[in-house]
Amino acid sequence: MDVSGQYRTPLSRARGLGSAKEGVHRFIAERATAIALVPLSLWAVYAVLRVAPVGYEGAVNLLQSPVNAVLAVLLIAVSCAHMEAGMRVIIEDYVQKHGPKIALLLLNAGVCWLGGALGVFSILKVALLGVGA
Amino acid sequence: MPLSPHLQVWRWHVTMAASIFTRATGVALYVGLFVVVGWAASLATGPGSYDLFMVVMASWLGKLVLFGLSLSIFYHLAAGLRHLAFDSGRGFEPKTADMTAVICIAFALVATVAVWILAYFIGAV
Numbered sequence: 001m002d003v004s005g006q007y008r009t010p011l012s013r014a015r016g017l018g019s020a021k022e023g024v025h026r027f028i029a030e031r032a033t034a035i036a037l038v039p040l041s042l043w044a045v046y047a048v049l050r051v052a053p054v055g056y057e058g059a060v061n062l063l064q065s066p067v068n069a070v071l072a073v074l075l076i077a078v079s080c081a082h083m084e085a086g087m088r089v090i091i092e093d094y095v096q097k098h099g100p101k102i103a104l105l106l107l108n109a110g111v112c113w114l115g116g117a118l119g120v121f122s123i124l125k126v127a128l129l130g131v132g133a
Numbered sequence: 134m135p136l137s138p139h140l141q142v143w144r145w146h147v148t149m150a151a152s153i154f155t156r157a158t159g160v161a162l163y164v165g166l167f168v169v170v171g172w173a174a175s176l177a178t179g180p181g182s183y184d185l186f187m188v189v190m191a192s193w194l195g196k197l198v199l200f201g202l203s204l205s206i207f208y209h210l211a212a213g214l215r216h217l218a219f220d221s222g223r224g225f226e227p228k229t230a231d232m233t234a235v236i237c238i239a240f241a242l243v244a245t246v247a248v249w250i251l252a253y254f255i256g257a258v
Contacts, residue, residue, distance in 0.1 A: 031217065031220060034213045034216075034217065035217070037210075037213075038210065038213070038214070041206050041210055042210075044169070044206070045203065045206060045248060048199075048257075049248070049251065049252055049255065049257050052252065052257035052258070053255065053256045053257045055184075055187075056176070056180040056183045056184065059176055059183065060176065063176070072173070075169070076166070076169065076170065076173070079162075079166050079169075080166065083159070083162065083163045083166060086159045086163070087159075087160075087163060090156065090159075090160070115166060115167055115170045116170075118170055118173075118174055119166075119169060119170035119173050119174070121177070122170070122173035122174045122176065122177035123173050123177075125177045126173070126176050126177050
């Protein structure tokens, strides 16, 4: 029986086998969405300050402007893509068991896509149909 | 079992705090996006649900959540730029890494306080 394997680190077992040959796009996508969120998150702070004092009709008016509607849609869509990527890394770091890891990754993706779809739909509904639609 | 130095045997350090804050604020903003989605969904539902949403956000607890989210946005923004520099291979010298960690934390605090002062003066609080 080969007992030497028990004492080898995962790194030494993986050494020489090369990279996983996939996954680079996830690394790039997380950073690309991060760059996009620099202006989008600053706009979000500005939008919250605009929306806080004005009430229902003021908020609808804000989203009737195409610039605000498009930026709100982008904020929600890009945020969901970025947070799906970020939470994926956290799950992969802390959850070792294969089954629970897959379950959490699917839950993460589901929550992000559901939130993103609901948010984008809501923004578009207000932007296109306006008050009392 | 952990094969690398474990959290318990590490001396506290500002770069370690910066790293933990980056992840923690990321998780906070994950939850925060659902506050934004809740805002959009209540607005799309109508004035009744929107007013209810805004009353909840204007409450003591709602303001606390918004304060935490504003702090998280500014910290995660600064830390994200710091990590983009790391990804390009820059900023790893211990002195530089310490300094940028302190800058990120200071920026988050100053920007958050500034935004809340601004919010107070324009009647948004």
